[in-house]
Amino acid sequence: MKKLSSLSIALSNLSYKINRTLSMLLLTSLCAASVFACVVLSYGLKNGINTIQKRLGADLMIVPKGAEQKMQSVLISGEPNYFYMEKEIAEKISQIEGVEKVTSRFYLTSVSEDCCDFPVQIVGFELETDFVISPWIEESFPPDSKKFTEEFYTEGCVVTGSNVLTQKDGVRFFGKTHPVSGKLSKSGAGIDNAVFVSMNTLKEIYDDAKGRGFGFISDGNAGSKVSAVFVRLSEGAKADSTAVKITSRIPNVSVVKRDAVFSEISSSLDSVFFILKILAVSVTLFTVISLAIIFPLAVSSRTAEFSILRILGAAHKKCAEILLYEALFISVAGGLSGIALACLLVFPFCTAIDSALSVPLVFPPPAILFLTGCAVLLAVIFAVLLSALKSIIAVSKLEPYSTMKQG
Structure with a gap:
């Protein structure tokens, strides 16, 4: 047994x-x-x-007055938005004491849902001055690769966020296909759902859209306006005092402080x-x-x-x-x-x-x-x-x- x-x-x-x-x-x-x-x-x-806080790369973000919440939505949740101010503001900000670097962004939002292969925010950035997105883009290429700068300068390529699905031949905007030169690693932020292009490529996309009769939810012009100016402070400079200097010298703008944004989010959580x-x-x-x-x-x-x-x-x-x-x-x-x-x-x-x-x-x-x-x-x-x-x-x-x- x-x-x-x-x-x-x-x-x-x-x-x-x-x-x-x-x-x-x-x-x-x-x-x-x-x-x-x-x-x-x-x-x-x-x-x-x-x-997000680590990869934002900027201490201050200057936006049109009243666009603070829209900017936060773009950064955190990736909600497509639009707000514009004069391009010359970036030059004025760069001359303020405590500012080390400045770079501009342009957020393009189309009225038509048929413009592209997928719903996405198109973000134009200045390749020559950018210190926020460029380091991420370079990570998607092998070390010492020149492909990043070469393709952006000569071929009008785009870089996509980690959540953006692309076709083998690239992405299509307003009837024109743009090759994809890289994909950003996942950040968990709104940029995972965006497509990044140089300002020159953005102007091409903007002109293609206008030529085909597509409108935009604003009168923003890719050649004369920007949506936001990202600022990196000099060593020892204080965010609060620099923000006061910017708002006192430049009218009709608001300053979004990185630490304030994330401390507010942390408190709400x-x-x-x-x-x-x-x-x-x-x-x-x-x-x-x-x-x-x-x-x-x-x-x-x-x-x-x-x-x-x-x-x-x-x-x-x-x-x-x-x-x-x-x-x-x-x-x-x-x-x-x-x-x-x-x-x-x-x-x-x-x-x-x-x-x-x-x-x-x-x-x-x-x-x-x-x-x-x-x-x-x-x-x-x-x-x-x-x-x-x-x-x-x-x-x-x-x-x-x-x-x-x-x-």
Whole structure:
């Protein structure tokens, strides 16, 4: 006769009491799903803000008066927008004390949805003076490659954000195809959904559009106006004092400070992080308390079963092992299914979450996600074993004859 192991007896017990098993699996699954999702979302939001802040590259952004929120929408969520001011403003700003570098941007937004192969914001930048986008573009080429500057100067190529899908021959704007010379690495910001072109290429696109009768949501002219001026401060210069100098000398402009933008976003997300923490802690406590109630009830209803095992020669350790294996199975199976459920709910809907929170999500690399999943699984195992500890100790001390006599 085949000897029954503690594991086989535990699995038989779990399959026999299927309703009880499923209820415990559901509890542990919800616990793992909530903790994993909260950790990943918190990491993704914080990483998204840090990535944008790091890659913005400018200390100040000067925009037309009243366009501050539009500028923030372009930077953070990638919402196509338009606002224009005179091109000469960039030269005036460069002469202000505390300003080290300036470069201009032009945001092109078409009235027609038929202009392009896909809905996208076209961003023109000054190749000669740019210090924001150019470093990213150069990263998409091999070291010491001259392809970047050569193609931009001679061929009118474009560089796309990481989310922009392109055809093999390039992208089409207003009937003309432009080759793609590079794709930016993912930043989690609005620029992931944009197409970047030099100012010369932008003027070509603008002229092609006008020639074909396409209009624009403004009177902005690619040759005489810009949308924003990005400023890098000199070493030791203060953002606040420089901003005051700019607004006092140049009328009808507003200054968007990088630190102010991201501190405002971080403050608005504090409540989101708090809710995520409360959710994870609450679900974990509910799971531990519920299982701490269920396990003793289950042991109480199985007193006769464990007594018979003891009478048949099973040691105290054997009975405790059976309950331990049951707890381990519940925790591992529930933990893995919960993590899988969280992945199915979070990753496919990251775009919707981006839109709802107006903040980009930049998830950790697969290796970090795997380690996070392992940590969550270990935490769930610990929580379940903690819930079952009292019951395991009680079973290990069970005396069969006195128990059967009481029964």
